[in-house]
Amino acid sequence: MAAESENESIVLKGNRQILGLLSLLLILFCAFFWAGFALGWNAHAEPPIEPAPVGPATPLRAPVPLRFAAGDRLESRTML
Secondary structure (H helix, E strand, C coil): CCCCCCCEEEECCCHHHHHHHHHHHHHHHHHHHHHHHHHHHHHHCCCCCCCCCCCCCCCCCCCCCCCCCCCCCCCCCCCC
């Protein structure tokens, strides 16, 4: 094999370092996502809607009772 010069080095990362780096990247990604979401959520805030003015109340009519002649019958209709 060829001899390595003094400037060459091999970077080896173990599982612990790789997981730490991925965790750091995940935390940074979440922080930027949350910041963008919060800024976007508040960017289009609309003024509160005022309730419509309430006019005079209309009186309710009493229900009209059903009146049937003496020979009339109520028949139930079913869908076939």
